[in-house]
Amino acid sequence: xxxxxxxxxxxxxxxxxxxxxxxxxxxxxxxxxxxxxxxxxxxxxxxxxxxxxxxxxxxxxxxxxxxxxxxxxxxxxxxx
Amino acid sequence: xxxxxxxxxxxxxxxxxxxxxxxxxxxxxxxxxxxxxxxxxxxxxxxxxxxxxxxxxxxxxxxxxxxxxxxxxxxxxxxxxxxxxxxxxxxxxxxxxxxxxxxxxxxxxxxxxxxxxxxxxxxxxxxxxxxxxxxxxxxxxxxxxxxxxxxxxxxxxxxxxxxxxxxxxxxxxxxxxxxxxxxxxxxxxxxxxxxxxxxxxxx
Numbered sequence: 001x002x003x004x005x006x007x008x009x010x011x012x013x014x015x016x017x018x019x020x021x022x023x024x025x026x027x028x029x030x031x032x033x034x035x036x037x038x039x040x041x042x043x044x045x046x047x048x049x050x051x052x053x054x055x056x057x058x059x060x061x062x063x064x065x066x067x068x069x070x071x072x073x074x075x076x077x078x079x080x
Numbered sequence: 081x082x083x084x085x086x087x088x089x090x091x092x093x094x095x096x097x098x099x100x101x102x103x104x105x106x107x108x109x110x111x112x113x114x115x116x117x118x119x120x121x122x123x124x125x126x127x128x129x130x131x132x133x134x135x136x137x138x139x140x141x142x143x144x145x146x147x148x149x150x151x152x153x154x155x156x157x158x159x160x161x162x163x164x165x166x167x168x169x170x171x172x173x174x175x176x177x178x179x180x181x182x183x184x185x186x187x188x189x190x191x192x193x194x195x196x197x198x199x200x201x202x203x204x205x206x207x208x209x210x211x212x213x214x215x216x217x218x219x220x221x222x223x224x225x226x227x228x229x230x231x232x233x234x235x236x237x238x239x240x241x242x243x244x245x246x247x248x249x250x251x252x253x254x255x256x257x258x259x260x261x262x263x264x265x266x267x268x269x270x271x272x273x274x275x276x277x278x279x280x281x282x283x
Contacts, residue, residue, distance in 0.1 A: 003193025008185060012264050016238065018245055037198035041271075044202050048270055049239050051204070053217055053224075055116040064108045067135055068100075074136045 002031040007038045015046050086110065086151055095142050095151075103142070107135060110152075113241060114159045120232045121163045121174065130162040137162065153247040156237065160251050174229045176254045178261040181228050184272040199271070200278045216274065219283035223273045231266035238263050 010028055013020040020028075032039050059067075085091055086109065094102035111131065118127035118134075137158050145154060167173055188197040204213060224232055237248045238259070249256050277283060 004195050005186075005189040005193040008268075009264065012260065012267065016263075018260070037195045040201065041199050044199060044274070045267065045271060047202065047204065048267065048274055051213075051216065051220065051274075052235075052240055052270075053221055054240055055112045057112055059108050059111040061108075064104060064111070067107050067111065067132060068104055070132060071103075071136060071139050075139075 001034075002027050004031075004035060004038055007031050007035070008041060011038075011042050011045060014042060015049065089147075092145065092147065092151060096145060098143065103139065110155060111135075114155060117156060117233075117236055117241065118159055118163050120236045121160075121229060122166055126166050126170075127163070130166045131159055134159040134162045149247060150243075152241070153243055153251070156241065156243060156247075157251040174233065176230045176252065176258055176262070178230070178258055178265060181231070181265055183265060184268040200275050202274065202278050204274075204278075215283070216277055219273065219277055220270060222283060223270060227266060227269060231262050231269070234259055234262040235266040239267075 007028060010020070010024065012018065014025075014028060032042065086106070091102060091105075095106060114134065115127055115131050118130045121127070122130060134155070138155060141158075145151065149157075164173075188195060190196045203209065204216065224235075227235075233252070234248065237243045237251075238245065245256065245259055249259050252259070273283075
C-alpha cells in the first residue's frame with residue numbers, strides 16, 4: 001500500500017488540480033479512505049491555501065492616475 | 081470578477097486599439113496583484129519601480145498581444161522580466177535549485193513512511209477564532225518573508241495568482257518538476273507553521 005509520506009508528497013495535485021495519472025489518483029483516494037491522518041492532512045492543506053494573504057483590492061483612483069501620467073510622459077519622451 | 085473582464089475578448093480588443101479608458105481599468109484592477117508578485121522578489125520600493133516599468137512596457141506592446149496566453153500570464157511575465165532586470169542591477173538573482181532546502185514535513189515520518197507525528201486538528205474556521213486568525217495571518221506573513229525567494233515566488237504565482245503550472249514553468253524558465261517541488265516545499269513549510277501555531281499558540 002501507498003505510504004503516508006508518499007501521499008503527502010503527491011497530495012498537491014489533489015488540492016490544485018495538477019494533472020496526475022488515473023492510476024495515481026486512484027492510489028491516493030484509496031489511501032485516504034483508510035487513513036484518517038492523511039485525510040486530515042489533505043483537508044487542512046486545502047484550508048491553508050484559503051488562509052494565504054491575498055491582495056485583490058483595486059488600486060485607488062489617485063495612484064491609478066499617477067501611473068497613467070507616467071505612461072504618457074514616457075510616450076512623449078519616446079516620440080519627442 | 082476582474083478576471084472575467086480581463087480575459088474578455090472585447091476588452092482585449094479595446095486594449096489593442098489603444099483605448100485609454102480600458103488601459104486605465106487594467107491598471108486599476110491589476111496593479112496590486114502584480115505588485116504582490118514583484119514584492120516576492122524585490123524590496124517594496126524596487127517592486128513599485130519594476131511594476132511601473134512593466135506598465136510602460138505593457139503599454140508599448142499591448143497592440144501586438146495575440147491572445148496566445150492569458151492576458152494575466154502575459155502581464156505577469158512582463159513584471160517578472162522587469163523584476164529580474166532589477167535584481168541583476170542589484171547583483172542578485174533567484175536560485176531555483178529545489179535541493180537547497182529540505183522538506184519541512186520530512187521529520188514527521190517514521191523510516192517506513194508512516195506518520196510519527198501526525199497533524200494536529202486545526203480549529204480555525206469557527207467565528208470566535210477571529211483574533212487567532214489575525215495572529216495566524218501575521219505569523220504566515222512572517223514565514224513567507226523568511227522563505228527562500230524561489231519558493232515564495234512559485235507559491236505566489238500558483239496559489240495566490242492561480243496561474244497555470246505550464247505558464248509558471250515558462251515564465252521562470254524552470255522545469256515542471258522543479259515548479260512542483262518548490263510549490264510543495266513552500267506549502268509544507270506553511271503547513272508545519274500552522275500546525276505548530278495550533279499546538280502551541282505561538283508563531
